[in-house]
Amino acid sequence: MKLAAALSLLVLAACGGKPAAPPANRGGAAGHVPGDVDGDGRADQVSFADNTVTLNGQSLPVPAWDFTAAGARVVELGGQAVIAVESEVNEDDLTWGIIQHDGAGLRWIGDVFLGSEPGAEDIPGDGTIHATTGNCGQSTALTYTIRPGVIDKAERTTGTYNPDLCAACPYVLVDTGAGLRFVGESLRNLAGPDRAAEDALALPVLAAGQRELVVVLEEVKPETTYLDALSVDFGGVRVAPRACGAACVVDGAPEVFTLGQRRRFVFDVPAGFAGAPVLYARGYYVPFAPTVAR
Numbered sequence: 415m416k417l418a419a420a421l422s423l424l425v426l427a428a429c430g431g432k433p434a435a436p437p438a439n440r441g442g443a444a445g446h447v448p449g450d451v452d453g454d455g456r457a458d459q460v461s462f463a464d465n466t467v468t469l470n471g472q473s474l475p476v477p478a479w480d481f482t483a484a485g486a487r488v489v490e491l492g493g494q495a496v497i498a499v500e501s502e503v504n505e506d507d508l509t510w511g512i513i514q515h516d517g518a519g520l521r522w523i524g525d526v527f528l529g530s531e532p533g534a535e536d537i538p539g540d541g542t543i544h545a546t547t548g549n550c551g552q553s554t555a556l557t558y559t560i561r562p563g564v565i566d567k568a569e570r571t572t573g574t575y576n577p578d579l580c581a582a583c584p585y586v587l588v589d590t591g592a593g594l595r596f597v598g599e600s601l602r603n604l605a606g607p608d609r610a611a612e613d614a615l616a617l618p619v620l621a622a623g624q625r626e627l628v629v630v631l632e633e634v635k636p637e638t639t640y641l642d643a644l645s646v647d648f649g650g651v652r653v654a655p656r657a658c659g660a661a662c663v664v665d666g667a668p669e670v671f672t673l674g675q676r677r678r679f680v681f682d683v684p685a686g687f688a689g690a691p692v693l694y695a696r697g698y699y700v701p702f703a704p705t706v707a708r
């Protein structure tokens with residue numbers, strides 16, 4: 415009895431007392447006001463300019479990102495509100511960078527791929543964000559759970575894998591000096607060595623006086639790229655990258671990179687060139703072995 419009484423006192427000591435105020439308005443805090451990011455009990459407005467997000471006098475520059483930030487807005491997730499930094503929409507690749515208020519300030523915690531503008535059903539109010547993506551004849555349901563300081567991602571793939579239905583890759587980005595900007599995809603639909611070919615992609619118009627062009631190829635899907643050769647056409651003048659390893663010449667010996675890997679190429683811009691150069695890539699890609707549909 416004596417021990418039990420002591421234990422119950424311990425429990426009281428551990429559980430009683432005045433509850434501490436939540437450090438910020440996140441993680442399902444009681445009394446949460448919809449749209450309140452910083453936990454002061456008032457719904458917030460966010461502004462976005464010069465690649466920087468500002469809320470109630472606190473600012474956070476968007477960190478190095480694979481996308482160009484186009485705007486920001488407050489998103490209510492249910493029990494917490496966050497700032498969503500919207501990427502420029504390229505084809506079907508809308509991505510949000512997520513910023514939380516951690517009690518002291520704004521904090522970038524990662525990004526979530528959405529594809530297209532989410533509907534109400536994609537943000538059901540339980541702290542999650544949902545998206546659906548598809549490739550190779552399969553559909554993948556993505557669920558992002560926004561927790562303090564971290565984004566948990568879960569995915570479930572259904573459907574039958576068909577390599578003939580795989581979308582193209584890799585991604586092509588250019589370095590604008592202020593970060594990488596998505597331009598498009600290369601080696602489109604060239605799945606498998608039998609389809610090896612050259613394809614062209616118009617790049618953005620160069621800045622006046624720009625003397626070098628930085629192109630990044632990134633493999634973002636479950637596949638391996640075999641890049642035999644890469645060049646840029648500047649108004650009829652074909653230029654090879656400064657250092658390009660196996661990707662310099664058309665010889666059937668490719669530069670190989672796979673999911674999550676990047677290759678960076680620097681091209682010298684011919685003097686006097688103005689306008690939009692064209693990127694030529696020769697090669698193909700091979701999707702990973704089929705994933706198990708569940």
Ligand SMILES: [Ca+2]
Pocket residue numbers: 449450451452453454455456457458
């Ligand atoms: Ca507020």
